[in-house]
Amino acid sequence: MALFSFQFSNLLGTVYRCGNLNFTCDGNSVISPVGNRVTVFDLKNNKSSTLPLATRYNVKCVGLSPDGRLAIIVDEGGDALLVSLVCRSVLHHFHFKGSVHSVSFSPDGRKFVVTKGNIAQMYHAPGRKREFNAFVLDKTYFGPYDETTCIDWTDDSRCFAVGSKDMSTWVFGAERWDNLIYYALGGHKDAIVACFFESGSLDLYTISQDGALCVWQCDTSPEGLRPKAPTGWKADLLQGEEEEEEEEETTVRGKSAPAPEEQQGKVKYSRLARYFFNKEGDFNNLTAAAFHKKTHLLVTGFASGIFHLHELPKFNLIHSLSVSDQRVASIAVNGSGDWIAFGCAGLGQLLVWEWQSESYVLKQQGHFNSMVSLAYSPDGQYIVTASLSALQVKVWNTLSGFCFVTFTEHSSGITGVTFTATGYVIVTSSMDGTVRAFDLHRYRNFRTFTSPPPTPFSCVAVGPPGRLCPVRPAVLSESPVSCSSCAAPLPGLAPRPLRQVWPPAGWAPSLALITRLFSALAVTFRPDGAELAVATLNSQITFWDPENAVQTGSIEGRHDLKTGRKELDKVTAKHSAKGKAFTTLCYSADGQSVLAGGMSKFVCIYHVKEQILRKKFEISRNLSLDAMEEFLNRRKMTEFGNLALIDQDAGAEDGVAIPLPGVKKGDMSSRHLKPEIRVTSLRFSPTGRCWAATTTEGLLVYSLDAQMLFDPFELDTDVTPARIRAAVRQQDLTRAILMAFRLNERTLLQEVLESVPWDEVEVVSSSLPELYVEKVLEFLASSFEVSRHLEFYLIWTQKLLLVHGQKLKSRAGKVLPAVQFLQKSIQRHLDSVSKLCDCNRYNIQYALAVSKQRGIKRPSEPLGSEEEADAPDDDDTLHPLGEGQEDGDRQLV
Incomplete structure (x- = not known):
């Protein structure tokens, strides 16, 4: 097993954090920002995959090209990634030198516009020309006095509109038009949330945060926009060419056609109507909107989780439903207008709703934070995760990446999860003093265990016979006891010394006592049960022989943690690492290596026998998390103190307004929380080809990519593809297989095996x-x-x-x-296949019944008289092919 070849595979446990949602051009997939990564949810094939790339900060906005091949991903710091969605790789890095609110491609794919501060910048879209710089600035547009919030293009890519927090909307020309340079629209009393052009027209809809919709009519059609005449030597050159053309036309037609006077005027807008959405209370602000131009469908979301569907321009209400009790942060509509995607950042929800049938296409919600434990099923198909604060147990399918069941029976924090040997029962422990068993066949809690005195349980394990071993925090010397391969005490609690490891049946209790001078944080058994690994507070990992209670080795991991420096720390990262240690351990499937993680952004793989570090994985580079930077950021230090002490989120757009004297918006009691990066649990898959970690960002899965791996085995100079194919032609198949596995190229291996x-x-x-x-x-x-x-x-x-x-x-x-x-x-x-066979079996039975009613003779019955043909046959089974029957003689019933 090549432990050095593990690569990031997928991100589970979190489906949406912040930013805007996008549908792909075919309308079958949703692109969702998840922290500093982007996940693609394939709704047609029921599968999710996270792109193998990451930004420096959380993703702020994503712009998708019209053909669906390119995407521009911009984070909170203004760094942009040009990503190819075909090959799933980064093509170009760019920095916009400021916080970008939104980015949008033109419908023809030639240009894109970003809103930054109170300006809008238009760039030439990459991919059209072979240029050294992928992002070439074309023009900068000024006008709004406050931050810009939204962008929308006309269908012909001639103009675009930009909304602002100063309650105005600006219409700009994408090219140099004579009758339209810019046009400012007012009429709102709050910040503009969205603006949309009507299909094939310059008519505009503007929506503000207070729930007002304005309909604007333009007196000029898109074809009525006149190009502005050039100046300077270019104008003289073009004027001479135009005079020659006019003389030729006059000679041919006998007269000239002067331009009408009405084309000489400027573009003007007039407000046709103003509508208001039904608001429930003063705090139900309009937060997101989307418009489908072909069907004239307007979708609006509010801070209370309610969304409305209206038909424009008559503003007819179609639906008014609630998808969540949290703020709707983003809305997107697919190309056909059938599916609507909603993103709720408060609970990390992602929903796709089909409004015509009023049913959910996708309904996913992650843990969002505080995942403390995970476990693989014995066959590696499922992962179960538990949350300490959300009181949820979720089961994820490793192939599709979706959660298919959530259990919420616990009334307090869940501390441990595990599977039984059959893989169809999940056992959980909780701080509410219960141990519960859940059935994956009927999706129910079928058994609940409680202790005689009410005691919270810190972990749980299931032995090979299926015997439960729950552990409560205080048993011996007020210390937590670890049972079997149960791990550390709860996060946030003071660690206590590990005094005893309960042995399996048949072991002598006296040989299983292990006493340590340092506090133990994690303990795990090797898969065969012959070795025990313990992580202690002094950053060491010690290995024990549990049968003889003898220490067999130790690893010093203090220098491998490399913890980052928090924003408010007054000591360096090097000194703060002295108080850090590993808090979770896991053996590999073969037992030769151990996986360790803790209060750090690194996960380490150690070789147990050699006691050396094999590889370190950096699970995150997201600077939006705390304890990520190694050195102090001097730009945040002022003469008045650290800027990190100032809460800059007070009065933000997602803040909650409260009726206090002198306060217009913002909850003064709310404070900005910057989560700290940590790894709470690690597990290797039973197949040994992947491992998973519950982290601050979610459930990260790392796997072996066999398609990209070249791992020769006992290779020498005589092993070549030509000689392997020559052995196949000579029918020396065993030798060809041995040589192919020595070269270890997948395509060649498949060719040789399938030639047998x-x-x-x-x-x-x-x-x-x-x-x-x-x-x-x-x-x-x-x-x-x-x-x-x-x-x-x-x-x-x-x-x-x-x-x-x-x-x-x-x-x-x-x-x-x-x-x-x-x-x-x-x-x-x-x-x-079993589901397909069951469906086909009933279809075949139905076809047989219909054939009997119509008097059709089956091929397996002998030919006879009409009476025999009409007679019913009691044998409804399908007969297999006989010895003399060929595949070509098989007939469909």
Whole structure:
């Protein structure tokens, strides 16, 4: 297992944080900002994936090109990433030198506009020309006196409108028009939230935060915009050309056509109507809006979680529903106008609603914060996570990335979760003094355990026989006791010394006592139970033989944590790291390495036997989190103190207004909270090909990317693709397979294995050396995920396990990850194929019943008289193919 090849794979547990939502051009996927990353939710294929890139701060806005190939991602600091959504990589970095509120591409894809401060800047869109600089500034537009808030383009990309917090809306020309340079629109009493052009027109809709909608009519059509005449030597040159053309037209037509007088005037707007949304209370401000031009559908969201659907321009109400009890931060409508996406930042909710059928297409809510524990199912298909503050237990599908069930039966913080050996029961411990068991078949809490005296439980574990081992914080010497592989005490509580490890059945209790001078924070058993790892407060990881109570090794991890400096710290990061330690541990599937994390942005993998650091993973580079920077930011230090002490969010747009004398907006009791980066739990997948970590940003999943990995095995100069293909042509299949695995190129491996006839798989598999059997099983497990040759690879799997099954038992510890990975892949196909077969079985039974009623003879029945043909047949089963029947003779009923 190449521990150095783990790469970021997906982000679960958080579906939306802040920023704007976007639908892809086909309308089947939603692009959602999640912290400093971006996640794409494929609604058609029911799958989510997070782009393998990250910004320096939280994502503020995302602009999508009309063809859906490029995206501009801008963070809170003004740094922008030009991303290719096709190859999922960063093409260009750019800094806008200021906080950007919104970014929007023109419909023709040639330009894009960003709103920054009180100005709007138009750039040439990248990808149209081969240029060294991808972002070329075309023009800067001035006009608003306060911050700009929104952008919208006309359909022909000739003009765009910009809304501002100064209650005005400005219409600018994207090109040099003679009759339109800029036009300012008023009429509102609050900040502009959104502005939209009518389809094929310069008519405009403006919406303000107080719930007012203004309809503006323009006296000029888009075709009536006249290009401004150039000046200087260009004007003289063009004037000479135009005079020659006019003389030719006069000679041909005999007269000239002077321009009408009405085309010489400027563009003017007039307000046709003004509407108000029904508000419930003084605090229900309008916070987001979206407009679908083809269907004239206006969607508006409010601070109370209510949204309205109106038909414009008559302002007819279609729907008025509530999707959440939190503020609707962003709204997007797909290209067809059928699906509406809502983002609620308060609870981290993402919803996609189909307004015509009034049903949810997607309804997801993450933990948002305070995830403290996670566990993998035995087959690696599911991950269960628990939250300390939200009182939720969520189960995530590792293949789709979606949460499919949430349990909320606990009444206090949840401290531990685990799966039973069957994988269909989840056991949780909580501070409410209960241990609950949940069934994944019926999605219910079917068993609740309580202690005689009300005592909060700090963790829980399930042994191989299915015996529960909950642990409460104070048992021996007022210290928490860890059972089996349960981990540390709760975050925020003072650590206490670990006094005892409860042994499994059959172990002598006297041999299981382990006393340490330092406080223990985490403890975990090796998968085979022969070794115990303990993380202590002095930043060490010690390894023990639990049967003999003998220490076998230790690792000093103080210098590997590299904790960052908080904004209010008065000591350097180097000195603050002395008080930090690992708070969570996890063994790898083969037991040769241990994964460690804690109050740091790094996760370390150590080799247990050699006691050395193998690799460090930086789980986040988000500077919006605390304890990320190593050095003090001198720009925040003034003669009056640290600027971090000043709460700059008072009176912000998402603040809650309170009726205090002299206070117009903003909740003076609310304070800005900057979460601190931490890793609360780590787990390796039973397959050994991925590991997950619950962090401040969410549930991060790292996996092995076999498609991009070149890992040769016993390679020499005689192994080449030409010689491998020559061995296949000579029917030396075993030698070809051995050489292909030495070169270890996936496409070549697939070519060689699929060249083996199905009736010779047993002979070839029996001739493989024992060392290569594990590699073949790993390749088969990964092939089940992408290949269409399901039956062929199942034959390979069956023959390998039958022939080498006894030998694999002697190496169960090393082969177990590959077998579990294989089981996970086969189980996924079993679930999908079984559902398809059940559906087809009922369809075939229905077709047979219909054929009987119509008097149609089945192919399996002998031909006879009409009476025999009309007679019903009691045998409704399908007969398999006979020995003399070919595939071409198979007939559909």
